[in-house]
Amino acid sequence: MTTTQLISANGTSAFVPAPASPYQGDIARYWDQEARPVNLRLGDVDGLYHHHYGIGDVDHAALGDPGDGQYEKRLIAELHRLESAQAEVLLDHLGSIGRDDTLMDAGCGRGGSMVMAHQRFGCTVQGVTLSAKQADFANQRAQELGIESHVHARVCNMLDTPFETGQAAASWNNESSMYVDLHDLFAEHSRVLAVGGRYVTITGCWNPRYGQPSKWVSQINAHFECNIHSRREYLRAMADNRLVPQTVIDLTPATLPYWELRATSSLVTGIEEAFINSYRDGSFQYLLIAADRV
Ligand SMILES: C[S@@+](CC[C@H](N)C(=O)[O-])C[C@H]1O[C@@H](n2cnc3c(N)ncnc32)[C@H](O)[C@@H]1O
């Protein structure tokens, strides 16, 4: 594997794999530079840093009076609670996981879901991200929590991981599959998963019933430099790679309250309207798919 030496601001150096394509280089740079308050301030609530969206009903009693000085703080805590609830639902679908099991988080971001998985199951979690900044951040958090022997992130292409064939009891993509070819992705999950293991994704996908990707879906693609797939593509690519869906849940109604609340906050990024409109017009869906590796 080709590597590139990176010299960081404090003079330390590290070898990271050279990107597999110019596109992956762009995505690595995108996440290396990302520092949006909507992600950092939510993560600061309890130290779980997510780069995914939320599900569930808004607790209006907890939010309280918009007129008082502490409202914004409570709003941030509420958005964060909904994002962590999303990760809990993903973990609910991993099946029975033991302390000795290894899980793979494909596109692990700053590692919030990995920490939650370890805290729930006591297992080992191996994460991969294209971003050295994200991997460092996730490993720093694991160290601060004293769980670095069980939670580890590395800079690595999720389509070509160093994990052994059949090594993982379960694996997932949490809002990270729109950056890769789905056939290549599911071939790698299928290789790394033990037979009988479980794969889970939560993703945004365009709805074939709408016809083609709507202008809102195109706007989301441009905003994040990603390539949202259709629901049909997910199911077809899984079927071609020995991943048999056990559960498919349309989380669209469950994620709308998160977006409607986020649109009222001071942390808006400008993409809220595209998510809200595409979920409402049926062109875009927020889906959980849990599949058995057979
Ligand atoms: C929207 S973030 C999701 C992060 C995380 N799953 C979460 O829920 O917080 C997308 C992640 O996918 C990663 N990613 C995109 N393409 C990748 C690839 N080819 N290999 C590894 N990671 C990739 C990015 O580096 C980033 O960490």
Ligand SMILES: CC(C)=CCC/C(C)=C/COP(=O)(O)OP(=O)(O)O
């Ligand atoms: C559902 C879809 C299509 C997701 C695209 C991938 C993505 C960028 C997710 C959220 O990341 P983030 O938490 O960094 O984004 P934001 O800054 O908007 O909260």
Ligand SMILES: [Mg+2]
């Ligand atoms: Mg976010």
